[in-house]
Amino acid sequence: MPPILLSPPELTGAELPAVARTLASGWLAPAGPVPEAFEAALAGATGIPHVLATTTGTAALHLGYRVLGLRPGDEVWTSTLTFVATISPAVEMGAVPRFLDVAPESWTMDPGLLERELARAARAGRLPRVVVPVDLFGQCCDLDAIAALCDRWGVPVLCDSAAALGATQRGRPAGQGARLAVFSFNGNKIVTTTNGGALASDDPALIARARFLASQAKEKAPHYQHETTGYTYGLSSVLAAIGLAQLPALPAxxxxxxxxxxxxxxxxxxxxxxxxxxxxxxxxxxxWLSVALFGGAGGTRLGAPDREAVRQALAAAGIESRPVWKPLHLQPAFRHAAAAGGEVAAGLFPAGLCLPSGSGLTPAQQDRVVDVVRGCFR
Incomplete structure (x- = not known):
């Protein structure tokens, strides 16, 4: 039987003609009408008016940190239950990470814990430069509560909505309400450009600054003039054409x-x-990913197989699955980083398993997954 993948890309059929038109137009670089159209379509899909399409979601995060003025020694707070890319650009910039636990009802940043930590930091005179909540596995964080708390202390919010395009919180699209929001169009995402991302904001000046940095920070001059350093982070026209062809399929x-x-x-x-x-x-x-817990969020119980036994049984049957993110405060790379709480996330890690979740997954394929899992309980 063919393998069943965790979250394979799905094509609409409109991608190839869109790419052909783009190639024929001569626009290949990250400039011109196609990236502009993709950014406009993203603005419509997210409700965030100013958008920059980037090479990756990680690049968008890097630009977000840069335009928010992150400097070496600044603290960045984020959820401990996330992919390392959420924090890695900040660490490379010399920032000091601090990891916050998640709320049991959402598995995203705990606003109550955030409030206590912000109050403590304010008393100590060391507030974070930026707070980065994460929309986990396509589920929005409680952004309204988080943004209100951060506004109280004047701390900007950069929302990592990499996997949450099409999700909502309180009826509004993911990322809406943050100072900046980041999206990913990696090959396994619900909409893909094979590789790509976006940075979005209500503030046109932030996106204008990010756009300047994403094109190697070239000043307006007949020669190459640079007053600061930048990056080649703009999304190519070819990849933007793929994303533009995919976006109409988002609701389905x-x-x-x-x-x-x-x-x-x-x-x-x-x-x-x-x-x-x-x-x-x-x-x-x-x-984006369907996540199940085996043995409860804390260990095996009731004689049930543990997460790893289920994962191995699926792998033996040619079915891809993946443990939930290992909390960052438990990662060797961050052994010296500070953390607030962490027990909830640490309990989810040994029990949580991401099951095949592609939007093209057929009921027959899903029956195979269910049969293998149920077989572990016999």
């Missing part, structure tokens, strides 16, 4: 992935010790 893909999650709940929810990533009342996830 969200619906498909939510249906995949619902079928897992129906097919596995009766098994002992099995749970699923919760969805808080204030959010609607795009379910």
């Amino acid at each position: 893909r969200v619906a498909a992935r939510r249906a995949v999650f619902g079928r897992y709940q129906a097919g596995l929810g009766d098994l002992p010790g099995v749970g699923f990533m919760p969805e808080p009342a204030w959010g609607r996830a795009n379910r």
Whole structure:
């Protein structure tokens, strides 16, 4: 049987003609009508009016940190339950990371913990330069609460919405309400440009500055004049054409992935010790990845197989799965970094498993996944 992948790219059929038109036009560089059209379409999809398309989501994060004025020694606070790219550009810039635990009801940054930490930092006279909440596995953080707290202390919010395109919180698209928001179009995302990202903001000056830095910080002059250093971070016209062809399929893909999650709940929810990533009342996830818990968030119970036994059984059957992110405060690279809490995220790691979640996953393929998982309980 063919393998079942975790989150393979899906094509609409419009990509090839779009790329052909772009190639024929002669526009290949990260400039011209196609990247501009993709950015406009992203602005419509996210409700955030100013958008810069970038080579990767990590590049967008790097630009976000740069335009917010991050300097060596500044503190950056983020959720501990996230991919390393959330914090790695800041660390490379010399910032000091601090990792905050997640809330059990959402698995995203705990606003109550954030409030206590901000109050403590204010008393100590060392507030973070930026707070970076994460929309985990396509589920929005409680951005309203987080942004309100950060506004109280004058700390900007850079929301890592890399996996959350099409998700909402309190009826608004992911990232809306942050000073800056970042999106990813990596090959495994719900909309892909094969590799790509975007930085978005309500503030046109921030995106204008990011656009300047993304094109090697070239000053207006007949020669190459540079008063600071920049990067080659703009998304090419060819890749932008792919994204522009994919964006109209976003609502259908969200619906498909939510249906995949619902079928897992129906097919596995009766098994002992099995749970699923919760969805808080204030959010609607795009379910980029469907995440199940085996043995509960804290270890095996009721005689159920543990996460690793299930993962290995799936792998033996040619089915890709992946543990949830290992919390950053437990990663060797950050052994000396400060953390606030961490028990919730640490409990989720040994139990959480991301199951195949592609929007093109067929019911028959999903039945294979369910059968293998159920076989672990016999």
